[in-house]
Amino acid sequence: MAVRTLGAAPVARSGWARPVAEAEAVLVRHYRRLGEATAQDALQAWARAGCAVPDGTPGVKQLNLWAFAVQPLPQNAGSAAWFCLRADRWTGEGSAATAVLLPSARGPQRTGGGPGRSCSRFEQDTVAWTWWRSPQGAEYLLAAGSRRVTRLIVRGPDWSVDRPAPDRTLAVERPARAAVRVEALLDNGSRLNPPH
Numbered sequence: 001m002a003v004r005t006l007g008a009a010p011v012a013r014s015g016w017a018r019p020v021a022e023a024e025a026v027l028v029r030h031y032r033r034l035g036e037a038t039a040q041d042a043l044q045a046w047a048r049a050g051c052a053v054p055d056g057t058p059g060v061k062q063l064n065l066w067a068f069a070v071q072p073l074p075q076n077a078g079s080a081a082w083f084c085l086r087a088d089r090w091t092g093e094g095s096a097a098t099a100v101l102l103p104s105a106r107g108p109q110r111t112g113g114g115p116g117r118s119c120s121r122f123e124q125d126t127v128a129w130t131w132w133r134s135p136q137g138a139e140y141l142l143a144a145g146s147r148r149v150t151r152l153i154v155r156g157p158d159w160s161v162d163r164p165a166p167d168r169t170l171a172v173e174r175p176a177r178a179a180v181r182v183e184a185l186l187d188n189g190s191r192l193n194p195p196h
Helices: 020-031 040-052
Strands: 002-005 060-072 079-089 094-101 109-115 127-133 139-145 149-155 160-164 169-174 181-186
Touching: 060 139, 060 169, 079 139, 094 127, 109 127, 127 149, 127 181, 139 149, 139 181, 149 169, 160 169
Parallel strands: 002 060
Antiparallel strands: 060 079, 079 094, 094 109, 127 139, 139 169, 149 160, 149 181
16 A cells, blocks of 8 residues: 655644654554655654544555645644545545644544545545634634635634635634534635535
């Protein structure tokens, strides 16, 4: 099985990332062979987000992982790194997951995913979101999109936010968590929903 990292964006180093050597050992133990994931940036990406892969069971022929956004957090709380992960099986089926790595988190937090073509070369565009509590205790909804996202739209029970997103990220402070719908607008005018 090949383990790849495609177009991984550089991610800020922090104390919660496992060492590269440990990541390599984990990958070799669980996936038998590293394939193309041998460059330092690829191993660092796997060290940070690899445990959020959508499917690691027998029959998976290839795993892909890449960072699609890095988001500066409000209140100078550091940065969030957003990842897209894909597992393709020998049967032709596949599944995907999005994940976010937040400062001081022990590991990645999956934000969505499921079967289908998301995070593949056939569907490269993606958007994801999560709730985050700042060190000062404020609640934020964080959202991020891949490179073709130009606008992010969030709808809550009695509120909505619709903003251009030149850096493809959005942080909205809310007094309490609630059910929301997140949507992205792409540069060709089409709309995109998070994988689920």
